[in-house]
Amino acid sequence: MTTAALRLAGVSVGYSGTPVVTGVDLELGAGQRLALVGPNGAGKSTVIRSVLGLAQILDGTATVLDRTPARARALTGYVPQTGNLDPDFPVSVRQVVMMGRYRQLGWWRPARATDRRAVTEALDRVGLADRAGHRFGLLSGGQRQRVLLARAIAAQPRLLLLDEPFNGVDAVSQEAIVRVLRELSADGTALVLSTHDLAVARDLADLVCLINGRQWAVGPPGETLTAGPLRQTYGSSAIDLADGRMVLVDP
Amino acid sequence: MIEPFAVPFMGRALTEIALLALVCGPVSVFVFVRRLSFVSDALTHTVFPGVVVGFVAGGMDGLFTGALVAGVLTAVVLTVLTRSARLTDDAATAVVLTAMFSIGVILVSRRTSYTSDLTAFLFGRLLTVTPRQIAETAVLAAVILVALALGGRALMFRAFDPAGAAAAGLRIGWLDLWLNILLALVVVAAVRAVGTILVVALLIVPAAAARMVTDRLVPMAVIGTGLVLAAGYSGLLLSWTASLRYGIALTSASAVVLMLVLAYVLLLPLRRWRDRAFTGRTSPHELVG
Numbered sequence: 422m423t424t425a426a427l428r429l430a431g432v433s434v435g436y437s438g439t440p441v442v443t444g445v446d447l448e449l450g451a452g453q454r455l456a457l458v459g460p461n462g463a464g465k466s467t468v469i470r471s472v473l474g475l476a477q478i479l480d481g482t483a484t485v486l487d488r489t490p491a492r493a494r495a496l497t498g499y500v501p502q503t504g505n506l507d508p509d510f511p512v513s514v515r516q517v518v519m520m521g522r523y524r525q526l527g528w529w530r531p532a533r534a535t536d537r538r539a540v541t542e543a544l545d546r547v548g549l550a551d552r553a554g555h556r557f558g559l560l561s562g563g564q565r566q567r568v569l570l571a572r573a574i575a576a577q578p579r580l581l582l583l584d585e586p587f588n589g590v591d592a593v594s595q596e597a598i599v600r601v602l603r604e605l606s607a608d609g610t611a612l613v614l615s616t617h618d619l620a621v622a623r624d625l626a627d628l629v630c631l632i633n634g635r636q637w638a639v640g641p642p643g644e645t646l647t648a649g650p651l652r653q654t655y656g657s658s659a660i661d662l663a664d665g666r667m668v669l670v671d672p
Numbered sequence: 673m674i675e676p677f678a679v680p681f682m683g684r685a686l687t688e689i690a691l692l693a694l695v696c697g698p699v700s701v702f703v704f705v706r707r708l709s710f711v712s713d714a715l716t717h718t719v720f721p722g723v724v725v726g727f728v729a730g731g732m733d734g735l736f737t738g739a740l741v742a743g744v745l746t747a748v749v750l751t752v753l754t755r756s757a758r759l760t761d762d763a764a765t766a767v768v769l770t771a772m773f774s775i776g777v778i779l780v781s782r783r784t785s786y787t788s789d790l791t792a793f794l795f796g797r798l799l800t801v802t803p804r805q806i807a808e809t810a811v812l813a814a815v816i817l818v819a820l821a822l823g824g825r826a827l828m829f830r831a832f833d834p835a836g837a838a839a840a841g842l843r844i845g846w847l848d849l850w851l852n853i854l855l856a857l858v859v860v861a862a863v864r865a866v867g868t869i870l871v872v873a874l875l876i877v878p879a880a881a882a883r884m885v886t887d888r889l890v891p892m893a894v895i896g897t898g899l900v901l902a903a904g905y906s907g908l909l910l911s912w913t914a915s916l917r918y919g920i921a922l923t924s925a926s927a928v929v930l931m932l933v934l935a936y937v938l939l940l941p942l943r944r945w946r947d948r949a950f951t952g953r954t955s956p957h958e959l960v961g
Contacts, residue, residue, distance in 0.1 A: 499840070506833055511888060520833070556887050572836075
């Protein structure tokens with residue numbers, strides 16, 4: 422049996438003993454792409470944080486690359502939401518991407534040629550090699566998100582988790598991010614991304630997990646992003662269109 | 673112009689400031705990026721009762737120990753209080769600050785030499801720095817710089833992106849404690865020379881002023897150190913000239929801090945100018961999205 426990148430069996434996650442999301446059951450293989458879909462406040466970020474070992478697993482078992490989440494950190498990458506970062510922070514794009522190499526570098530060893538090469542390659546991959554010397558905060562929201570993606574790539578993770586990677590991102594950057602994510606998964610990196618954009622989920626994911634306080638459905642987009650499960654997850658915000666498609670109002 | 677510093681006590685004062693400049697440049701960069709100005713202010717106030725107790729128990733040597741104990745204790749308490757998240761950072765810090773400072777004032781007011789003691793604790797005695805004090809400052813400076821060099825990478829990652837740093841396996845709580853203790857050590861190193869009140873300027877102003885000139889971390893630290901050195905030299909000279917030539921009593925530590933703040937004010941327009949120069953160059957593409 423091959424190693425699953427992520428296996429959640431009857432998992433409840435939360436903080437300080439209080440569950441935020443319950444009953445999550447899913448398995449993600451190498452190179453597969455999972456979208457966590459649900460309204461704001463549904464607990465998508467909490468599920469991601471639990472896979473990183475930063476939120477409590479209150480029930481069930483979570484296995485990341487055959488390890489506990491905390492022990493798998495050296496093999497997982499994380500792309501946080503750009504909006505939480507201080508745009509005034511005096512740090513260059515190259516320095517941000519180099520943070521992805523810190524785990525290899527340890528506490529104080531200076532960066533070597535391999536580290537610098539990994540940084541340049543990662544920036545090249547997201548199409549921002551020419552911005553390496555710029556201050557991070559001077560880039561657009563979409564470009565910052567690509568820099569954070571480059572930082573995660575520079576660490577060469579086997580499982581990559583992205584928290585709302587398309588929030589406030591322009592079309593050019595969204596296209597670049599989607600292209601890189603497809604390449605990564607083709608190379609065998611498993612992906613977990615949270616989104617409330619159904620079109621993105623349908624386009625990008627092999628597997629969709631609908632979440633709102635609990636797991637409502639899990640499966641291929643064709644089975645999960647349909648009227649029944651969406652209405653369960655979103656309640657009255659989900660509206661049927663005549664042609665069988667769904668739209669969400671005020672998700 | 674060099675003449676005043678040929679006088680031994682002036683030379684020692686300048687040496688002491690130079691040692692403090694070495695640590696205050698880099699440390700203030702962390703204060704700046706972590707937005708710990710208020711925490712630094714609190715640390716300087718909470719060291720105060722330790723200073724008083726130490727002085728009463730063992731004179732100038734006791735003062736050092738008292739400051740050290742109070743500083744490290746506060747660093748621990750502040751880290752724990754702000755971690756528990758029951759209080760907002762500001763409220764927790766303010767409670768600790770005011771409580772400890774009042775204890776200090778009560779303790780010092782019980783002494784007969786109340787006024788002169790209070791002045792010395794609050795504003796320091798830069799001109800009476802002894803060779804032994806310089807040696808102690810040098811040891812503390814070395815400890816602080818080594819700790820900063822060891823933890824700098826992790827501390828900077830945590831400052832920029834706490835969620836990303838935690839996901840990468842860094843222990844945020846320990847890093848916060850690390851930095852708070854470093855701040856406390858700077859306060860302890862500087863307290864006898866510049867006093868508990870003025871030391872806060874050395875922790876905040878260097879990086880804040882350097883930020884006007886550069887938006888790179890290492891140059892910020894270097895420029896910050898340079899600014900403290902320049903302020904130390906010119907401040908000492910100013911207080912020397914004022915008191916000897918014009919008979920105006922100008923406390924030397926206050927003069928140094930005044931020069932540092934002056935540098936900040938003078939550099940302010942530079943930041944505005946840099947910002948405007950940049951906005952002029954920005955293409956609409958970079959402002960969108």
